[in-house]
Amino acid sequence: MNVFGVDIGGSGIKGAPVDLERGKLAQERHKVLTPHPSTPDAVADGVAEVVSQFDWAGPVGITFPGVVTSGITRTAANVDKGWVDVDAATLLGDRLGGLPVTILNDADAAGIAEMTFGAGRGRKGTVMLLTFGTGIGSAVFIDGRLVPNTELGHLELHGHDAEKNASTRAKDDEGLSWHHWAHRVQKYLQHVEMLFSPELFIIGGGVSRKADKFVPLIKGIRAEIVPAELQNNAGIVGAAMAAAGG
Numbered sequence: 001m002n003v004f005g006v007d008i009g010g011s012g013i014k015g016a017p018v019d020l021e022r023g024k025l026a027q028e029r030h031k032v033l034t035p036h037p038s039t040p041d042a043v044a045d046g047v048a049e050v051v052s053q054f055d056w057a058g059p060v061g062i063t064f065p066g067v068v069t070s071g072i073t074r075t076a077a078n079v080d081k082g083w084v085d086v087d088a089a090t091l092l093g094d095r096l097g098g099l100p101v102t103i104l105n106d107a108d109a110a111g112i113a114e115m116t117f118g119a120g121r122g123r124k125g126t127v128m129l130l131t132f133g134t135g136i137g138s139a140v141f142i143d144g145r146l147v148p149n150t151e152l153g154h155l156e157l158h159g160h161d162a163e164k165n166a167s168t169r170a171k172d173d174e175g176l177s178w179h180h181w182a183h184r185v186q187k188y189l190q191h192v193e194m195l196f197s198p199e200l201f202i203i204g205g206g207v208s209r210k211a212d213k214f215v216p217l218i219k220g221i222r223a224e225i226v227p228a229e230l231q232n233n234a235g236i237v238g239a240a241m242a243a244a245g246g
C-alpha cells in the first residue's frame with residue numbers, strides 16, 4: 001500500500017507517495033522551499049503545492065518541527081510562532097481538499113521509520129533517535145513503542161538550551177570544527193545517557209550522512225551509537241507510516 005508523506009523542515013517542504021511494504025519512496029519526491037516567515041498559512045500552501053504535483057487522493061502524513069498533540073501544534077522553536085496552538089490537522093486537511101491528514105513531530109516520524117526500516121530494526125529496550133539540524137529532535141522508543149514529543153533537544157546543558165549549543169546550526173553559525181562540535185555532541189549524549197541509559201543512540205538529520213566525520217570522535221558513551229540509515233527520507237517515510245496507523 002502507498003500513503004503520502006510530507007516532511008516540513010527548516011529549509012524545505014518535501015513529499016512523495018511512500019511504499020509502506022518497502023519503506024521507500026514510490027515516486028521521486030517533490031520539494032518546495034519553506035516560506036519565510038513560516039506562518040501556518042504559508043506553510044500549508046507549500047504542503048498543498050507539494051501534494052498537487054502527484055495525482056493523490058488518499059491519506060497524508062505530515063511532520064512538524066515541534067510538539068504535536070491530537071493534531072494541534074503546540075510549540076514552535078524554529079518556525080513562526082503563529083503555529084502555537086493551531087489545529088494543524090484541520091488547517092492542512094482543508095488545504096488538501098479534505099484528504100485525511102495525520103500530523104506528528106518530525107523526529108518522532110523519523111524514529112518510526114528507522115525502527116521499522118533502518119538502524120533500529122528489531123531493537124528492544126530503550127532506543128533513542130536524535131536528529132541534529134536546525135534544532136535537535138528526539139524520538140524515544142521502549143521495546144519498539146514510541147513515547148511521543150520527548151523534546152530532549154531542549155534539555156538544559158551548562159545553563160543553556162542544548163540545541164543552541166550542539167545542533168548543526170550551532171556548528172555552522174559558530175564555524176566549529178568537526179572535533180569541537182563532536183565534543184559538544186558528546187557532552188550532550190552523556191547528559192541524555194545519564195538520564196535514560198538507552199541501549200542505542202541513532203544519530204539522524206542531514207548530518208548523519210557525514211557520520212564518519214564525527215561519530216568516531218565521540219568517546220565515553222556506554223550505548224552503541226549508529227547513524228540513521230534512511231537519512232533524508234526518514235521523515236517522509238515515517239509520516240506516511242503514521243498516517244497508515246502505525
Ligand code: BGC
Nearest residue numbers: 065066067077107135136137
Ligand atoms: C523542536 C522539536 C523538533 C526539533 C527538530 C526542536 O527545536 O522543539 O520539536 O523535533 O527541533 O526539528
